[in-house]
Structure formats: structure tokens, C-alpha cells
Amino acid sequence: MSTETRPIYTHTGHPLVDVGASVIAAFNRRRNVEEVTEQDLVEIVQYITQHYFREPLRGFLTTVFPNSAYANPTMGEERKRDIVADVLSTSPLPAAEGPERCPFCGQAAKRRFRQHVPLVTGEGAVNFTPGGQAGLPVCARCLVAIQACVLGTLKCQGRLLLAHSDDPELTLRIVAGFLAKNQRILSIPSSGKYPESKYPGTILMEALMNAQTGQEAIRSRPSLTAYHLTNYGTSANVDVYHLPSEVLAFVSAAQASSPVRDGWQYAVRQGWRLGLPPAKGKPADEPTEYKVGEHRNQLYEDLFGLTKDLASLGRFIRRHLSWRIPDALARAPDGPPGPDAWPLTEVFLRMVLLMEKARVEVLRTLGERFAGYVVEQNDKRFFDRLWRESGRYHLLRSHLLRASHAQVKRGEAPLISFDEFLLAFEDGEEVARADWSLARDLLLIRMMDELHARGWLQEHAAELADAPDEATESED
Amino acid sequence: MRVLRVEFEAATASFRYPHFMVGRHPTFPMPPPATLYGLVCAAVGDYVPPETLRLGFRFTYEAEACDLEHLHIITPKGARAKFDCRGQKLPLTTEGTVTPTTRDFLFNARLTLYINRLDLADAFRRPYYAMSLGRSQDLATIGRIDEVELHATDCAYVEHTLLPAEERLWLGSGIVLTLPRFVDPRQAREPRFDHYLMLRERIYAHQGLMDELRNQLGDQLVRTIPAGRELWADPDTQAFHGAHRAVWLQELV
Numbered sequence: 013m014s015t016e017t018r019p020i021y022t023h024t025g026h027p028l029v030d031v032g033a034s035v036i037a038a039f040n041r042r043r044n045v046e047e048v049t050e051q052d053l054v055e056i057v058q059y060i061t062q063h064y065f066r067e068p069l070r071g072f073l074t075t076v077f078p079n080s081a082y083a084n085p086t087m088g089e090e091r092k093r094d095i096v097a098d099v100l101s102t103s104p105l106p107a108a109e110g111p112e113r114c115p116f117c118g119q120a121a122k123r124r125f126r127q128h129v130p131l132v133t134g135e136g137a138v139n140f141t142p143g144g145q146a147g148l149p150v151c152a153r154c155l156v157a158i159q160a161c162v163l164g165t166l167k168c169q170g171r172l173l174l175a176h177s178d179d180p181e182l183t184l185r186i187v188a189g190f191l192a193k194n195q196r197i198l199s200i201p202s203s204g205k206y207p208e209s210k211y212p213g214t215i216l217m218e219a220l221m222n223a224q225t226g227q228e229a230i231r232s233r234p235s236l237t238a239y240h241l242t243n244y245g246t247s248a249n250v251d252v253y254h255l256p257s258e259v260l261a262f263v264s265a266a267q268a269s270s271p272v273r274d275g276w277q278y279a280v281r282q283g284w285r286l287g288l289p290p291a292k293g294k295p296a297d298e299p300t301e302y303k304v305g306e307h308r309n310q311l312y313e314d315l316f317g318l319t320k321d322l323a324s325l326g327r328f329i330r331r332h333l334s335w336r337i338p339d340a341l342a343r344a345p346d347g348p349p350g351p352d353a354w355p356l357t358e359v360f361l362r363m364v365l366l367m368e369k370a371r372v373e374v375l376r377t378l379g380e381r382f383a384g385y386v387v388e389q390n391d392k393r394f395f396d397r398l399w400r401e402s403g404r405y406h407l408l409r410s411h412l413l414r415a416s417h418a419q420v421k422r423g424e425a426p427l428i429s430f431d432e433f434l435l436a437f438e439d440g441e442e443v444a445r446a447d448w449s450l451a452r453d454l455l456l457i458r459m460m461d462e463l464h465a466r467g468w469l470q471e472h473a474a475e476l477a478d479a480p481d482e483a484t485e486s487e488d
Numbered sequence: 489m490r491v492l493r494v495e496f497e498a499a500t501a502s503f504r505y506p507h508f509m510v511g512r513h514p515t516f517p518m519p520p521p522a523t524l525y526g527l528v529c530a531a532v533g534d535y536v537p538p539e540t541l542r543l544g545f546r547f548t549y550e551a552e553a554c555d556l557e558h559l560h561i562i563t564p565k566g567a568r569a570k571f572d573c574r575g576q577k578l579p580l581t582t583e584g585t586v587t588p589t590t591r592d593f594l595f596n597a598r599l600t601l602y603i604n605r606l607d608l609a610d611a612f613r614r615p616y617y618a619m620s621l622g623r624s625q626d627l628a629t630i631g632r633i634d635e636v637e638l639h640a641t642d643c644a645y646v647e648h649t650l651l652p653a654e655e656r657l658w659l660g661s662g663i664v665l666t667l668p669r670f671v672d673p674r675q676a677r678e679p680r681f682d683h684y685l686m687l688r689e690r691i692y693a694h695q696g697l698m699d700e701l702r703n704q705l706g707d708q709l710v711r712t713i714p715a716g717r718e719l720w721a722d723p724d725t726q727a728f729h730g731a732h733r734a735v736w737l738q739e740l741v
Contacts, residue, residue, distance in 0.1 A: 025666025025683050026507070115507075115679050131508045136563040140509045142677035144562075148507065178653060178664035178683060233656050235663040248511025249590070254663045257656060258689075258708070320688075362708050366661065366689050369706030 019046040020153055024116045027176035027239055031187055032157030035164035038188035053102040056160050063198050072167050072206040075244040080127040099128050101152050114151035121149035129158055130243035164191050168209045171242040175216055179234030185223035209305035212240050213316035218304045224264055233257040253316050262363040275356030279332050283311030326450050333357045336460035352461040374435045379458025387468050405444045489638045492603040494612050498628035501597035501621035515592040518547050518650055518686050522668035525740055533616025535673050542604040542737040546648045550596035557591045560584040597621055602735050609633055643694040644721035644734035646687055651736050653683035658711055662687040670740045
């Protein structure tokens with residue numbers, strides 16, 4: 013491609029540059045970063061010059077660009093002008109200027125330091141760089157993008173929160189949403205602090221759901237990485253959160269149609285309640301409206317922190333998909349009964365856990381069969397044992413064997429076949445699967461849906477024991 | 489296809505994000521290709537022509553954790569800088585400031601590296617430099633070194649590895665990361681980056697009809713490879729549903 017036709021920006025895979033380029037595109041109403049023009053750069057530089065040197069943004073910029081011309085109150089006006097002319101220059105460096113290349117785009121570059129590129133070394137430090145050269149070589153256009161990226165992020169708990177996807181369209185849409193919020197804030201003259209948001213997982217999930225369109229996540233399979241960073245003095249820090257493509261696809265599929273959508277919406281509503289701070293000795297006054305940035309949605313936070321280890325998955329399933337349990341009923345005694353949990357659970361198992369289809373089906377079948385058995389035999393004890401007394405593998409197995417044996421004595425088929433038992437709970441004969449307790453929880457979710465549909469759960473809700481304490485669970 | 493297979497173990501491993509230099513050093517969950525190239529060069533004791541290498545791997549770890557470590561931030565001093573030594577003013581050329589920094593690391597790492605160069609086996613038997621997975625203290629021990637004949641197959645499972653980012657479209661799982669692909673020793677260590685799909689969960693890749701497997705495992709776990717791609721598997725790996733683990737050999741330049 014010739015120099016004349018080369019776009020100013022393309023997707024680089026580097027978060028600060030891509031988010032910044034997306035800001036410039038969104039600010040100038042471009043459909044993608046490749047459409048950004050020279051004039052668009054001039055426009056964003058004007059906007060930056062207008063807002064970065066004054067409150068409410070200037071104070072926050074000390075955490076992003078400390079000691080920069082924007083944030084250093086002791087710097088003289090003339091020096092500021094010189095630095096701005098250098099840092100916000102929209103003209104590419106001539107190739108002859110130096111042998112160094114920008115690692116983001118390959119264009120001619122000049123050394124830049126921590127005050128203009130967050131989290132690289134300051135001037136003079138020779139660590140982490142080839143040849144002991146401080147800082148990072150960055151080209152003029154990528155540097156402008158890095159300066160602009162602040163406008164496509166949110167201030168969250170004193171840090172910069174930015175979302176970056178390998179799908180440039182998704183990045184652009186999330187950035188456009190954040191940019192619109194920031195433009196609204198900056199359009200009101202203020203000498204106060206920049207508004208603060210809380211709970212990064214909640215903010216990002218909301219932004220993601222607003223930005224994702226229909227089947228996109230299922231079709232193009234993007235993933236997303238969030239960076240929560242501060243570049244402030246000795247407190248500099250960055251937290252990185254990965255959201256794999258299967259989680260994005262799950263979130264998209266969960267909102268697609270009933271009955272899965274009903275379960276998702278109910279789980280989201282419960283998530284807001286779970287996110288309330290614990291009240292001291294009395295129930296907290298629930299707000300009439302939950303606000304992103306002010307309140308925590310525990311479902312969103314847990315989805316963002318889902319590391320896919322067994323403990324994390326077990327906690328997620330107990331917290332967000334087991335809403336038919338007695339203590340969940342007690343949490344919302346006057347609310348309408350929740351929808352069935354299994355449709356959403358099944359999508360979660362297939363898309364996020366990548367559980368084998370045959371195993372999902374056997375868990376569903378067993379849940380339905382056990383519920384039928386409990387209702388027909390009115391065997392509350394069997395339900396209680398499964399629910400309350402199966403924290404150890406040998407206990408679960410003996411409860412199932414005992415109930416099966418009782419069925420056979422009645423002349424019925426056993427409650428669970430050998431093959432079903434193996435597929436649901438064992439890796440081989442006598443060897444429990446590492447996730448046997450997860451399988452038991454899933455079976456109970458399906459069972460409770462069925463018991464609720466048959467009215468048995470409501471009838472016996474008052475007698476049902478509390479949920480077992482997670483801490484007492486043990487992997488035999 | 490006959491390749492060299494080398495197994496590494498390390499109590500800790502850490503692959504720093506190259507552009508996060510202060511405050512905290514997060515780690516990539518898998519070794520970037522540039523790191524693996526460095527590992528091969530360390531064993532050989534010299535730069536191996538990158539165009540001759542194709543690397544594939546499987547990488548796992550037990551847990552991720554963080555620790556504080558001291559960084560000694562080094563700054564050169566000007567000609568007039570002095571320091572006091574027993575009453576004497578001596579020239580100060582360099583100064584180091586101790587900075588406690590949070591460093592993320594991976595615990596109990598296991599790496600199985602596949603290399604298309606059989607002639608490098610001796611280098612791994614007697615590595616020229618210490619083998620490490622990340623920092624100099626992330627020392628690695630080499631276990632088995634052998635040759636293996638990869639089999640062309642129409643069904644294999646993919647797990648715990650990096651693939652080219654475009655493979656996400658049919659695999660439908662994982663996280664795309666931008667990683668250093670190659671750091672050029674001839675060009676002042678200029679880095680070249682590329683986009684990779686990091687896949688941890690087991691996904692079955694197949695060519696042709698696999699209705700029985702799909703019925704058993706479901707559409708999420710059984711994916712059809714687009715036409716024109718070769719699928720190679722390591723026959724010594726554990727078989728699941730009749731499939732062995734795929735090995736995805738990739739070029740560095």
C-alpha cells in the first residue's frame with residue numbers, strides 16, 4: 013500500500029492506541045478508525061487543548077499523565093505551549109528524523125516518557141529497554157491517540173477504566189458510549205472534581221451490553237480485555253481483566269429470547285440486590301432505581317471475574333443460578349416468583365463451561381426424574397438429603413443408592429442408572445469427578461424448577477432447611 | 489512430520505506486558521512466541537535464524553499469584569554529580585533507586601515445546617545459558633527431550649496453546665492477545681507484534697463429518713476446521729473420544 017493511501021490509524025491490538033484512535037473516529041462520527049482524516053486529528057487536538065488544561069478534567073489527568081503540560085501547575089505557559097506543540101503534533105515525523113520505529117504502527121518515532129505514555133519509564137531510567145534507552149519510541153499519530161484515549165474511558169475508583177476488544181467495531185461502540193458521557197460532563201463548566209464511578213465490572217458489562225448487537229458476539233466471536241489503571245506517582249498500578257469470547261457469546265445469547273432471557277433478566281435484578289452493602293443489623297433500604305457507576309451488580313462483577321476454576325464456577329452457579337433455594341425466596345418474599353433457572357443455566361453450561369452436551373442432558377433428565385420422584389412419593393427427606401447432606405461425595409452416592417433401592421423394591425425402575433451416574437458424577441468407576449459437587453448443584457437447579465412448577469416447593473418452602481454452608485463442602 | 493519435543497517445568501513463570509513498566513507487572517497467561525524464541529536461542533547460545541524455526545507448544549500452570557519484588561530503577565548521572573564517600577566528594581555516574589513493585593507470576597508452570605528443528609536436541613541436553621520461563625529467577629528444568637512423528641489427522645483436540653487470532657472465528661472460544669512475535673536482534677531489538685488466540689479449554693477440531701461426536705459433545709465443543717488447513721496431532725498424548733492433542737506449529741517471521 014502506498015503512503016498516500018495508507019490510513020492514519022488501523023487496529024494495532026494495543027489498548028491505549030486503539031481506544032484513542034476509536035475516540036478520534038467516534039468524535040468525528042466515523043464508522044471505523046481507518047476513516048479518520050487529517051482534519052479529524054485537528055478537531056480532536058482542538059478539543060483536547062480546550063479541556064485538558066482546566067477542571068474538571070485537569071485534576072484527573074494527574075493520574076494518567078502526571079507531570080505533563082496538562083497536569084503540572086508549576087509549568088510556565090511558554091513551556092506548556094512548546095510541549096503541547098510537540099506532543100499534539102498531527103504531522104508524521106520525517107523518516108529521516110531517527111532510525112526508531114513506533115512499536116504500535118511501524119512509523120518513524122521519537123522517544124516518549126511516562127508523562128505522556130502511561131506506565132512506561134520516566135526520563136533517564138534505563139530499565140526494561142533495549143540499549144538502556146529510556147521511555148518508548150512512539151510516532152506522532154499514535155501519541156495523539158494515546159492522549160485522546162482518556163476521552164473514551166471512564167474515571168472509576170480513581171483510575172482510568174478502558175475496554176479493548178479484538179473486534180474494532182465493538183471497541184468503537186463502547187468508546188463512543190464513554191465519549192458521549194465524557195462530552196456531557198465537559199459541556200457543563202465546572203471547577204469541581206471529575207465525576208467518579210464505582211464498580212468496574214458493572215460498568216463494563218453494562219457498556220458491553222449496550223454496544224453488542226444481536227447475534228454479533230455469536231457470529232464474530234470477539235473477546236474483550238479491560239484495563240483499570242493509574243499512572244500516579246508511586247501508586248501506579250494496572251489490573252487486567254479478560255472476558256473470553258464464550259462469555260461475550262453467553263451474554264448475547266442470554267438476552268436473545270425467552271425463556272433464557274427471562275432467567276437472565278431475573279438474575280440481573282437479583283444481582284443488584286446481592287450487590288447492596290451488608291446492612292448492620294437491619295435490612296438496607298433498597299434504592300428505587302439501581303444506577304450503573306453508583307451501585308454494584310454482583311452478577312456483572314462475577315462474570316467479569318470468572319476465572320473458570322471450580323471454586324469460581326461453583327460460587328457463580330450458587331449465587332446467580334440457584335434462585336429457587338429457600339433463602340432466595342426469603343430475600344424477596346413479596347416479589348413475584350422467579351422464572352425457571354434451567355434454560356439460562358443450560359446456556360451457561362454449554363457456552364461458558366463448555367460442558368459436554370450428553371452430560372448436560374443427563375443432569376436435566378435426572379433433575380426432572382428426581383423431582384417427579386419427590387412429588388409422587390412425597391419424599392421430602394430425599395430432597396433434604398440431596399440439598400443439605402450431600403457435601404461429601406460418599407454421602408451423595410449413598411443417598412442416591414438408597415432412593416434407587418427403595419424404588420426397585422416398589423417394583424419401579426431405579427432412580428438413576430449406572431451409566432447416568434458415571435456420566436454425571438464419575439471419571440471412572442469409584443473415582444469422583446473433580447466437579448461432582450458442581451454437577452450436584454446443577455441437578456438441584458433443574459430439580460427445583462420442576463418442583464416449583466409442580467407446586468411442591470412453595471408448599472414445603474417453610475420447612476426446607478437453609479442452604480448448606482459452602483465452607484463445609486469438601487471434595488472427598 | 490517429525491519434530492523435536494522438549495518438556496519444561498518451572499516453579500514460577502512470568503511473561504511481562506512489554507509496555508507496562510512501572511507500578512505493576514502483570515503477566516500474560518501464556519509465553520509469547522518471542523519468549524519461546526529466546527528460550528531456543530538461550531539453549532543454543534546464539535541467535536538461531538528465526539526463518540528456520542516453527543514452534544508449537546502446550547502451556548499450563550496451577551495458579552496465578554502476585555508478589556512484591558524490588559526493582560532497582562537505574563538512572564545515569566551528569567558529569568557534575570557527586571556523592572559523599574568518607575568525607576570525599578566522588579563522581580557519581582549512575583544511581584539506582586529501589587522501588588517495590590507488584591509482579592504477577594504463574595505457579596507450577598509446565599511447557600511442552602515442539603520445534604521443527606531436530607538438530608537442536610543436543611542444545612537442550614546441554615543448554616548454553618540457564619533455561620528460564622520469563623525472568624532470570626524463573627528457572628526451568630528440562631525433562632524429556634525426544635523426537636515425535638506428528639500425524640496428519642481429521643480430528644484432534646486443541647487446548648492450552650496459542651493460535652493465529654483469525655482461528656477464533658471457527659473455534660469460537662478463548663481470548664485474543666497482542667503479543668511480541670519476534671524481537672529482532674539485528675535491528676536494535678525492535679519488537680514485532682502479532683495477534684494470537686489464547687485457547688485453554690479443550691475444543692475438538694475436525695475435518696469432514698463428525699456427527700456422532702457432535703451429538704455427544706455439542707456444537708460448542710466440536711468445531712469444523714475451514715478448508716485448506718492441516719491438522720497435526722501428537723500421537724503420544726492422551727486420547728479423548730479417539731482424538732489426540734493438536735500441535736499448531738507457527739512461524740516467527
